[in-house]
Amino acid sequence: MRITFCCIGTKPEPWLAGLRTALPGAEVEVWQAGAAAADHAVVWTPPQQFFDEQTGLRGIFNIGAGVDALMKLKLPSQAMVVRLDDAGMSVQMAEYVCHAVIRHFRELDAYEADVRAGRWSYRKPSERAEFPVGVMGLGVLGARVAQTLTQFEFPVMGWSRSLKVMDGVRSFAGDAQFRDFLQASRVLVNLLPLTPQTENIMRLETLSLLQRGGYIINVARGAHLVDADLVALIDSGHLAGAMLDVFRSEPLPVEHPFWQYPNITITPHTSARTMRDLSIAQIAQKIRSLDAGKPVAGMVDMQRAY
Ligand code: NDP
Numbered sequence: 001m002r003i004t005f006c007c008i009g010t011k012p013e014p015w016l017a018g019l020r021t022a023l024p025g026a027e028v029e030v031w032q033a034g035a036a037a038a039d040h041a042v043v044w045t046p047p048q049q050f051f052d053e054q055t056g057l058r059g060i061f062n063i064g065a066g067v068d069a070l071m072k073l074k075l076p077s078q079a080m081v082v083r084l085d086d087a088g089m090s091v092q093m094a095e096y097v098c099h100a101v102i103r104h105f106r107e108l109d110a111y112e113a114d115v116r117a118g119r120w121s122y123r124k125p126s127e128r129a130e131f132p133v134g135v136m137g138l139g140v141l142g143a144r145v146a147q148t149l150t151q152f153e154f155p156v157m158g159w160s161r162s163l164k165v166m167d168g169v170r171s172f173a174g175d176a177q178f179r180d181f182l183q184a185s186r187v188l189v190n191l192l193p194l195t196p197q198t199e200n201i202m203r204l205e206t207l208s209l210l211q212r213g214g215y216i217i218n219v220a221r222g223a224h225l226v227d228a229d230l231v232a233l234i235d236s237g238h239l240a241g242a243m244l245d246v247f248r249s250e251p252l253p254v255e256h257p258f259w260q261y262p263n264i265t266i267t268p269h270t271s272a273r274t275m276r277d278l279s280i281a282q283i284a285q286k287i288r289s290l291d292a293g294k295p296v297a298g299m300v301d302m303q304r305a306y
């Protein structure tokens with residue numbers, strides 16, 4: 001079996017070594033233009049040339065959960081596209097989002113500023129009931145985040161394409177219930193895949209439906225959010241602020257207003273990192289299952305684009 005590795009921005013050696021150990025007998029090499037045809041590919045944001053040359057692939061294994069970059073390319077039609085399915089990311093996402101919600105709810109930035117200014121001051125505690133959190137996307141990551149948030153006794157809501165049944169989480173589904181979901185939320189967490197249906201989903205018209213004092217946590221993709229609309233709603237006082245991990249252009253350009261904007265906290269696409277060893281083990285297992293004709297978790301539905 002031949003596996004080709006084409007992960008832009010990723011140091012290949014440890015992945016090659018890990019895949020070779022996990023799949024003894026497989027030939028695993030970094031892709032170069034003109035390389036021999038492979039059976040499977042391990043990829044992250046590969047160029048179109050990669051797929052133009054590697055037309056016989058049976059499996060394309062993405063070393064991330066989001067496949068939006070792949071969906072922009074023309075892929076070999078017979079190849080199965082498989083994404084990472086948690087692989088250590090859901091716990092990180094739960095940590096990051098709970099941190100963001102609690103930091104905002106407990107006014108920890110304001111306390112920090114007070115302390116730095118030498119002030120020993122108290123703020124009136126907020127009521128949890130007044131901070132309903134809505135999670136967009138109740139898939140592998142969103143479900144874990146929503147469940148973890150219930151531990152802190154926030155009212156938690158979730159929105160997805162299909163209705164979910166989750167303890168302590170009020171579920172909304174489909175376009176028909178989107179408005180009700182937004183109106184019931186004050187803090188909005190985005191964990192949707194980026195697809196033609198979800199691009200620009202956080203814009204003036206939708207974010208205006210959040211309860212006053214709303215707060216945005218975007219950990220999915222930058223193109224879900226219309227940046228200027230977020231700024232306008234913070235300026236108008238409708239939104240209190242945002243914590244953003246993902247951006248339309250990454251790294252965030254130096255001149256972008258988010259770097260310095262009051263009440264917007266940014267992090268460099270780090271909310272849930274790909275864990276190499278767990279990912280290698282998962283991909284190796286998926287390759288074995290695919291080759292044995294067994295079901296593979298995390299198979300991308302090309303019609304839905306996630
Ligand atoms: P999943 O595919 O498991 O979950 C996607 C969820 O979104 C599902 O609940 C799905 O609904 C819902 N959904 C999709 N389209 C729509 C729609 N049009 N309307 C309503 N709901 C919709 O993905 P993951 O949870 O694994 O990952 C989510 C995203 O997180 C990734 O696509 C990626 O962009 C981002 N990500 C970001 C990282 C970071 O470091 N910032 C790291 C990892 C991922 P249903 O359940 O009904 O199908």
Ligand code: OXD
Nearest residue numbers: 063064065066272274
């Ligand atoms: C992913 C990511 O999609 O890292 O896994 O953003």
